[in-house]
Amino acid sequence: xxxxxxxxxxxxxxxxxxxxxxxxxxxxxxxxxxxxxxxxxxxxxxxxxxxxxxxxxxxxxxxxxxxxxxxxxxxxxxxxxxxxxxxxxxxxxxxxxxxxxxxxxxxxxxxxxxxxxxxxxxxxxxxxxxxxxxxxxxxxxxxxxxxxxxxxxxxxxxxxxxxxxxxxxxxxxxxxxxxxxxxxxxxxxxxxxxxxxxxxxxxxxxxxxxxxxxxxxxxxxxxxxxxxxxxxxxxxxxxxxxxxx
Numbered sequence: 001x002x003x004x005x006x007x008x009x010x011x012x013x014x015x016x017x018x019x020x021x022x023x024x025x026x027x028x029x030x031x032x033x034x035x036x037x038x039x040x041x042x043x044x045x046x047x048x049x050x051x052x053x054x055x056x057x058x059x060x061x062x063x064x065x066x067x068x069x070x071x072x073x074x075x076x077x078x079x080x081x082x083x084x085x086x087x088x089x090x091x092x093x094x095x096x097x098x099x100x101x102x103x104x105x106x107x108x109x110x111x112x113x114x115x116x117x118x119x120x121x122x123x124x125x126x127x128x129x130x131x132x133x134x135x136x137x138x139x140x141x142x143x144x145x146x147x148x149x150x151x152x153x154x155x156x157x158x159x160x161x162x163x164x165x166x167x168x169x170x171x172x173x174x175x176x177x178x179x180x181x182x183x184x185x186x187x188x189x190x191x192x193x194x195x196x197x198x199x200x201x202x203x204x205x206x207x208x209x210x211x212x213x214x215x216x217x218x219x220x221x222x223x224x225x226x227x228x229x230x231x232x233x234x235x236x237x238x239x240x241x242x243x244x245x
Contacts, residue, residue, distance in 0.1 A: 014052045017042045018062050022105065025063065029104045033060075060108055067105045071098050075128065084135035085189055091132055092157055092181045096174070099161035106165070110158050129153055141190050149188045156184045 020041035024032040035056060039046050053059040074094045081087050099106040133149045136142050142149055160180045164172055 013042075013044060013048065014062070017044060017049060017052065017059065018066050021059055021063050022066065025104045025108065026102070030108070060112065063105070064109045064112070067102070067109045071095075071109075072128065074098060084132065084139050084141065085185065087135060088132050088153070088185065088189070089181060091129070092153070092184075093177075095157050096161050096164065096177045100164060100172070103165050106161065111162070126150065126154065136189060142188060143190050144188050152184060152188055156180060 017038060021033055021038050024037055024041060033056070035046050035049060038049065038059070049056065049059055053062055074097075075091060081090075099110075129150050130146070133142070133146050133153070136149070137146055144152070160177050164174075164177060
């Protein structure tokens, strides 16, 4: 039986397949995602999936990509805020809310970790998070270096979402998410730029961000300064013990 073709203005075959997979996923989880079920829902023949996506894993990657694009639409407007802590806080809440509203899609997006080939969703989500972290660093509000701040937010946010998904919906409370969020913020964010506990760590993180805007240093000098500032920003005890030797 010939496959239906897409006419101008209609979804492409690949888009129809992804939409069909996402619909089946929403209805009954990954157990519904057999090749036959997806093909029947999309109105295509089984070889089409392998021709367009390489494998079912390739299709799942495309589903994760589409899920991330949907997820990102919920973040629109956050970057307009003048308060970087507010951006981080609202970003956390939207991330958790998305996961709870789309449990099977979220599991495809964040539960298929492959260190050798990071998914588009994971890479793009990390870029969005780094924007929030960079805003904190520019304001001199980080207690820790940017790398560890991004790692902490990702680990805590994804872990909290998956943990809440194990709780029956009728027993689920977002209070736990809010408590986890605020505990995380207290651990990586200073109350104000001039706070004593920001000290060397917060100042070094802020200077590391601003260094590339300076034209006074040669590239080699700038690289060395980045190295020094990064060491200081990574030193949790720098305020007490001074810069690393």
